[in-house]
Ligand SMILES: *[C@@H]1O[C@H](CO)[C@@H](O)[C@H](O)[C@H]1NC(C)=O
């Protein structure tokens with residue numbers, strides 16, 4: 150609050166130009182904290198003060214509105230900007246196209262693109278990448294491919310972001326073979342893949358049970374001296390556990406720890422799920438105890454659902470109920486998946502009673 154007052158006091162002491170420089174970061178800050186109305190109030194205040202917003206100020210407002218999903222309002226601001234003689238630049242159009250891309254709105258993105266061209270503004274690599282994104286979100290991969298070729302012809306070199314966007318789109322659509330080809334092609338463009346590129350590909354390969362390719366790719370990361378991050382470790386752990394390779398999973402878990410990558414709840418839950426799937430429910434429960442006693446992590450409903458599922462499958466319903474009790478005592482609320490696991494457990498129990506009475 151005090152900060153605010155201080156800013157205000159300063160603003161009224163300065164001239165208009167200084168005000169824009171003070172207002173713009175303030176407006177940006179409001180947007181970043183999700184305070185849409187405060188940001189708009191500040192904008193009004195700035196205008197009332199007689200300040201002419203510059204392109205940086207307009208772009209900040211447009212970006213904030215787009216982040217809030219208020220695309221219509223963002224377009225209106227762009228119109229108003231043009232009317233007041235402050236020409237939207239390539240950043241303005243990229244922000245708008247990115248806004249449309251985030252919601253997969255191809256029509257909105259294309260209209261903005263055309264408007265940009267008709268105003269004589271040349272797209273840059275960011276603008277092209279946003280268009281690749283919206284095309285991918287609409288599963289128009291051939292068109293995305295053509296656009297990447299077109300930008301190259303027009304002297305705008307695609308970068309890692311462009312290829313990552315394309316690869317992510319393909320992977321999300323199960324087109325992992327095509328995505329793997331792009332990994333090669335991007336290097337032909339002198340564009341190096343980074344760990345994000347590999348993470349996308351690994352995730353897609355594992356989801357499609359292409360273990361060999363995935364493990365090969367994981368080795369390529371090491372060979373390239375790229376540092377795997379937490380997402381990489383979690384993705385590969387998930388892969389190992391899907392493939393039933395618990396030994397490898399444990400080794401990798403150890404490696405992540407040694408390299409100073411702190412596990413998160415996804416890491417722990419992946420390990421616990423893997424143990425439970427293998428029938429090693431006791432070990433899973435011990436891991437939960439040990440890690441949560443170190444206060445590094447608190448088990449959640451996903452953890453307990455794995456344990457309950459494991460107990461149902463490999464132990465008995467009493468053990469499963471004990472885990473449920475424990476969860477509830479810790480204030481963890483069971484969800485649909487938890488009840489589903491338990492119901493299956495009861496069904497199995499009933500079925501075995503039924504069989505007994507029938508045969509007896
Ligand atoms: C467009 O405006 C932004 C401010 O948001 C500025 O950083 C950028 O340099 C401008 N770009 C061009 C090409 O003038």
Ligand SMILES: *[C@@H]1O[C@H](CO)[C@@H](O)[C@H](O)[C@H]1NC(C)=O
Pocket residue numbers: 183184185186216217218
């Ligand atoms: C937009 O801002 C309003 C007001 O702050 C907020 O209620 C709404 O959730 C925001 N929408 C998005 C998509 O962020």
Ligand SMILES: *[C@@H]1O[C@H](CO)[C@@H](O)[C@H](O)[C@H]1NC(C)=O
Pocket residue numbers: 309310311313314343344345346
């Ligand atoms: C990888 O490149 C993308 C651009 O597509 C960038 O946003 C991301 O931060 C980079 N990741 C790392 C870990 O450097």
